[in-house]
Amino acid sequence: MQRPPDGHGEAVGFKSLSHIWIDDLERALRHLYDPVELRRSPLLSLLGLDTRERPVQALQERLIAAIESLRPDASVPAQANAWRFYHILNQRYIEQFTQQDIANSLALSPRQVRRLYRQALQALADVAFINCT
Numbered sequence: 272m273q274r275p276p277d278g279h280g281e282a283v284g285f286k287s288l289s290h291i292w293i294d295d296l297e298r299a300l301r302h303l304y305d306p307v308e309l310r311r312s313p314l315l316s317l318l319g320l321d322t323r324e325r326p327v328q329a330l331q332e333r334l335i336a337a338i339e340s341l342r343p344d345a346s347v348p349a350q351a352n353a354w355r356f357y358h359i360l361n362q363r364y365i366e367q368f369t370q371q372d373i374a375n376s377l378a379l380s381p382r383q384v385r386r387l388y389r390q391a392l393q394a395l396a397d398v399a400f401i402n403c404t
Contacts, residue, residue, distance in 0.1 A: 292317070293396050296334075300364045303334060318399070335365060337399040341391075356391035359384060 295313050302308035306327045315321040320329040338360045343353040358377060362368040370388075374381045 293392060296396050296399060297392060299330065300334060300360075303331060303364050304367075333399065337395055338365060340398050341394060352387065352390070355379075355387050356394050359388050359391045360395055363388070 295317070299309060299312045299314050302312075309315075309327045309330055312330060315326050315330055318330070318333060320326045320333065323329040338357070341353070341357045341360065343351065343357060347353050355377060359373055362373045362376065363370070368376070370381055370384055373379075374384045377384065379387070
């Protein structure tokens with residue numbers, strides 16, 4: 272057990288740290304266009320952006336770039352989950368679509384979008400974390 276470096280307070284195991292990371296990531300994505308909230312994000316220090324001249328802008332750019340990095344190659348079939356992950360995250364956070372709008376645009380049920388969203392968020396966390404090292 273160890274104490275997380277981001278001030279969450281409780282001692283947690285390694286698996287729980289990834290949930291904290293994903294929670295922080297999701298919170299930052301929800302506030303992607305809100306500089307006041309992003310300024311409070313623990314991701315600024317976790318990603319080493321807190322020392323930048325414009326840390327909030329750097330975080331916005333990093334999050335958008337991470338989503339864009341999930342865009343599959345054109346050779347990937349349109350119905351592949353890789354495309355669905357990209358579209359779900361792009362439409363939800365960059366384009367600010369509602370969950371129902373995303374479901375409609377992808378011809379999926381809202382329930383299926385919710386399931387795919389969790390997987391997409393994990394894929395994004397993997398990319399964002401790898402890019403910060």
